[in-house]
Amino acid sequence: MDATTTSTPLVSEPGAGRHRAGRPLSLDPAWAxxxxxxxxRRGSGQRYITEDWLPLRRLADGTLLIASTERFNDAALADALSEEFDEPVVFTRVGPWELKSIALKVFGDKVADDAANALFLRNPELSGRIVFSRSQKIxxxxxxxxxxxxxxxxxxQTAIGVLATVSLVFLAGTAFKFFVSLQGARFDVVERITDTEVAELSDDDLPVYTVLVPVFHEANIVAQLIDNLGGLDYPVHKLEVLILIEEEDLETRQAIEKAEPPAHFHIVTVPKGHPQTKPRACNVGLFLASGSYLVIYDAEDTPDPDQLKKALIAFDRGGDDTVCVQAALNYFxxxxxxxxxxxxxxxxxxxxYMLAGLDRSNLPIPLGGTSNHFRTEALIELGGWDPYNVTEDADLGIRASTxxxxxxxxxxxxxxxxxTSIPNFIRQRSRWIKGYMQTTLVHARRPVALIREVGIVRFLAFALLIGGTPATFLGxxxxxxxxxxxxxxxxxVISSVFPVWVLWICLFNxxxxxxxxxxxxxMGPFKRGTFNLILWSLLNPVYWILHSLAAYKGLWQLLTRPxxxxxxxxGLTQQTS
Incomplete structure (x- = not known):
């Protein structure tokens, strides 16, 4: 059901006490x-969703009409609300998405503002809304x-010093990735969850799981999206899939409605606001999420059917300190x-290899943009995603680590x-690299405090990975x-400008x-057996030129359109998943 529409709710007959209970009766459809x-607006949308009730209006007899999805026969709630409002109450039973749709309609402006600015208002130093702090500008x-x-x-002498410094940064960043990846190759630190363990899970014991799918101008692949996520091995009555659509994206909305998704798929209209980014849409989804656990997928994703169950087992093994588990990404x-x-x-x-090595070395892990599974409460504690950071995933991983x-x-x-397209690749990579620059600037605002929080080793790892990656590509x-x-x-001629040792450093690099x-x-193909790709690795120097072009575009956008x-x-591929 669309999160911006409602259907005819039900109401209970009068009963004993100050609240009414009994056989549900149909209400006039005009109630909405x-x-x-x-x-x-005397309360908050978050409270209404969390506590499962929402006041609608006063009836002709002076009774207060309350909407609820599960607590319409809860005498204790009725008594508490009667005392709070100082008048008798009567319940109307509505579906959970009817209640949420009302909350989103009524509090849409507040939800949109919180989705964009809650993290900034809570802790401006952790938000990318301000690109350069005052001290960084100075x-x-x-x-x-x-x-x-x-x-x-x-x-x-200045040219020599700059070239030598940049060379050492380039070499340090590359060497860091090499040694961390060797750790990942040497130790299998990925949570190995067997099919037997998955099969032993009982559907009755599984928690509610929320799937967020932010889409924007994706009308050409939404049918594929519904098919792919429809293959998840999870009881549908405990699974909610929220398709997050920007308010003006009517084409994608119509395509989803035409595809007739299952009942546990819900279209959520993201209220207009700035910035118009994926993390802002995800924050709106977080406001509506019912699940104890939550995962993000992109529109074209095809996750393993048992991925949600494997994530639950990993959370159970990892304990309360594990805020997120990341599934691997690869390409069909x-x-x-x-x-x-x-x-x-x-x-x-x-x-x-790289993420496994970071995990083995207990270093901060920058998340991928999809297939991140979270404990919902911990995600809320972290402040959700930073909508002003265009690699909100990497930033969130660093924040969690701190x-x-x-x-x-x-x-x-x-x-x-x-x-499949170089221009499309440049667009994507320029955003990723710009986001790494943003994340570096955000967490470098208070370097001494960050060192105290994470230690010098993890701080240097952050600097080399998050800051060093854009610097390497720029070089x-x-x-x-x-x-x-x-x-x-x-x-x-060259030696008259640069001494031999500088040229040797450049050649060595x-x-x-x-x-x-x-x-x-x-190394990449070995774990997956795709040995036919090995010789293509020799083109990596050419591939890095594309990264460098994207890095300069990202740097320009950081200064002009951060x-x-x-x-x-x-949906540009000619192949199918």
């Missing part, structure tokens, strides 16, 4: 259009002026073209659609050009840095 807004200005002065006074169209092959190699290395929560990895895979094209120039220009990344890409969500087009 005669809600006393002033009365409803520090950046001082550094820029100092660099210009040094370049004017000692141009050669891996062999479509050269780009999809490189994409698949990268993701295989990242999810099968307060001692753990992120785990499970042996389940969600198949996605790899980018790729300049290093490639400098290496090419050093080979083409006579050595006597080019050969060893690229060699490391080629090796890591080659909160703009660069949309990735889906």
């Amino acid at each position: 259009h005669s809600i006393d807004l002033d009365l409803v 520090s950046g200005l001082v550094f820029g002026i100092a660099l210009v002065v040094l370049a004017l006074l000692w141009p050669r 169209n891996a062999t479509e073209n050269a780009l999809t092959r490189m994409f698949t190699l990268e993701y295989s290395y990242w999810f099968d 307060i001692g929560y753990r992120v785990g990895v499970i042996n389940s895979t969600t198949m996605e659609e790899a980018n 790729v094209i300049p290093f490639y050009l400098l290496t090419a120039a050093s080979l083409a220009i006579p050595s006597t 080019f050969l060893i840095g690229n060699g490391i990344m080629v090796y890591l890409s080659m 909160h703009y969500w660069e949309k990735t087009e889906h």
Whole structure:
């Protein structure tokens, strides 16, 4: 049922006491259009949803009409509400999504504002709404002026110092990924959950699970979405799938309605607001979520059918400190073209080795944008997602780490659609890299406090992974050009500007840095047996040029359009999942 529509509710007959109980009777369908807004707004939408009641209006006989989904015969609730409002109450029984739809309609502006700004109002330092803090602006200005002065006074020495520093950062970032990935290869730290353990779970004991699916201009793949998520092995009466649609996206809404999704699929209209981003939509979904656990999927995702059950077992093993478990991502169209092959190699290395190595080393794990399973209460405690950060997933993983929560990895895979188009790839990667820059700026606002919270080792890991990744990609094209120039220009000319040791560092970076990344890409296929992709790893230096182009686009957008969500087009593949 659509979260912005209602159907005819039921009401109870008069009974004893100040509340009424008895046989449900039909109400006039016009009830939904005669809600006393002033009365409803005396409370909060979150309270109404949590406590399962909502005041509608006063009836002609002076009785207060209360909507509820499960507590319409709860005498204690009736007495409490009669005392709170100082008048008798009568209940009307409504479906859970009827009550939620009323709350979303009445409190839509408040929900939209909270979805965008609750984290910022709660702790401005943890929000990407402000791109550069005052201290960062001052520090950046001082550094820029100092660099210009040094370049004017000692141009050669300044160029040498900058090149050497950037080279060391490039090498450190690459070496960090190499050694962490080796940890992931050496130790199998992924939560191995067997089919037997899954089969032993009883449907009666399973909790309610919420699935959030934010979509925007995805009319071409919503039928696939419904089929894919319809394959989840979970009792439907304990599963709610919330398809989060922006208010103006009528085409996608119509496509979903035409596909006739099952009853446990609900269309949620995300109220208009700024910024128009995936995390803001997810925060609206979090406001409505009923599940004790929650997962995010993208529109094109095909998760393993037993993924939700495996996540529950992993949460039980991990204890209360485990706030999230991440399933691996991979691609069903891996062999479509050269780009999809490189994409698949990268993701295989990242999810099968890099995340496992971070987990083994107890280092902060930046989440992927999909297949993140959360304890809902812990997610609310963290403040939900930052709608101003365009890699809200990575930011949330770092925030969880700073307060001692753990992120785990499970042996389940969600198949996605790899980018088949270079322009689409650049759009997607520029957003990801811009988001890493945002996350670095946010958590670097208070470096001393962050070191106290997570320790120096985890702080350095954060700096090398989240800050080092954009820095590495920004350095790729300049290093490639400098290496090419050093080979083409006579050595006597080059050595007159740069000393030999600097040129050796650049050459070392080019050969060893690229060699490391080629090796890591080659590791990717081994766990999944996709050995036909191994030789494609040799194209990694070319693949990194695309990343570098995306990094410069991301940097430009960070300065000019920091909160703009660069949309990735889906449904371009010629292959099917």
